[in-house]
Amino acid sequence: MAMTTLALVGTSLGGAMAQTPLSVGILIPGSKTDKGWMESGYDGLVAAQKKYGDKIAVQMIENINYADMEQALTQLASSNALVIGVGGQTQAAVMKIAKRFPDIKFSIVGGNAGAELPNVAGYDVKQAEIAFVAGAAAAMLSKSGAVSYVGGMELPSIVNAGKEFGNGAKYVNPNIKYFEAYTGDFDDLAKAKEATLTAIAQGADVHYHILNLGLRGMEQAAKEKGTHIIGSYTNYCGTDPLYLAYSITGVGFQVKYAIDETIGGTWKAGYKPFGLAMGPEASDMAVCNATDEMAKKLKAIIEDIKSGKIKVLEG
Structure with a gap:
């Protein structure tokens, strides 16, 4: 299991603390260089970092076994306000861990209509x-x-x-x-x-x-x-x-969407279909x-x- 912290959580600015950034935990079960789903998700994260700079602080865990997902998500949920699971294979573990962290927002990229908790959003790439x-x-x-x-x-x-x-x-x-x-x-x-x-x-x-x-x-x-x-x-x-x-199939688009919605105060739980209806980025x-x-x-x-x-x- 590889964990990477991609930004500092606190930033000093002119002797005073800057606005606390949104802390984002992201679970990428595979390799972020797989030329596929995982890399697309990582590309979306990179796009969000370019957009928001020090307004977000990211903790990423990648390359984990299915059996280790609950442990990884627990670790991310313990120190982040938004946790993103990249892949439908994270959904079962997210649904279990989200119940233990009711104040943390969870977004599943590749989630389906089974994601029905008040703090879980499931994004269906269709x-x-x-x-x-x-x-x-x-x-x-x-x-x-x-x-x-x-x-x-x-x-x-x-x-x-x-x-x-x-x-x-x-x-x-x-x-x-x-x-x-x-x-x-x-x-x-x-x-x-x-x-x-x-x-x-x-x-x-x-x-x-x-x-x-x-x-x-x-x-x-x-x-x-x-x-x-x-x-x-x-x-x-x-x-x-x-x-x-x-x-x-807009995996990265949905990772960035979860962050955009959280920063904008418009994040919503529940199932959301993306697909062709959401335009060519999706x-x-x-x-x-x-x-x-x-x-x-x-x-x-x-x-x-x-x-x-x-x-x-x-x-």
Whole structure:
């Protein structure tokens, strides 16, 4: 378990104490450099620090096991006014610890409607929505007529995103082949590589994921076999030819949102859906070298999801 204090809690200014900063504790269960969910969350934290400077003091814990989450959250809640759990996998522990700290605000990035305590906010990134769009993009980009998805833990939101990725691909190409697998671990490189290689052996040439460090395994498989990936969470187009597109799922946007709302005095407990309805910062699709026709079609699909014409699963 790695803990980092990213700002001082008290600041002296001209012999007098400056206004006490908002103390923020953030739990990033994986690596803040995973090129995925965790890194997106960390990017949102960095954006908030740039915006607020010494108005916030941050304590961060990263890279912890599932079994250690309650201990980590207890530590953060003991010394911070706002505690943010980055990932739906933190929700069970947050719900338990929040009861012991009723005066502390807790925000779960990737939370679902089960977050129903007076001091807990659950922010739903609505991964299934953008996974449908990613599936549509994958079908347009695939040359073999086969695409694949690898998820980590079989949480409802992760499974629903996988189903909708397949549905999006079939929406564009009803005859497309779709392969879906789960590793049981967001960070297991070997299992993610094995699942990707299995899909490649069956013809898949474009892959999508909800993984953390396990993404490295998918990258290894794709590099070895000459296939490509649709990345998640942040638009890194132009940085790696392995990636044809990125689904933007606003993890960092929600981390910053929790801090913005707390500083602004407008933080509210309860479930809040984000997704496509919240705009491109919260959810969007970036195809790195999209044709005008492709961009137009994907935009139409996004609008049809927002209007309810295309219905997708929760999560």
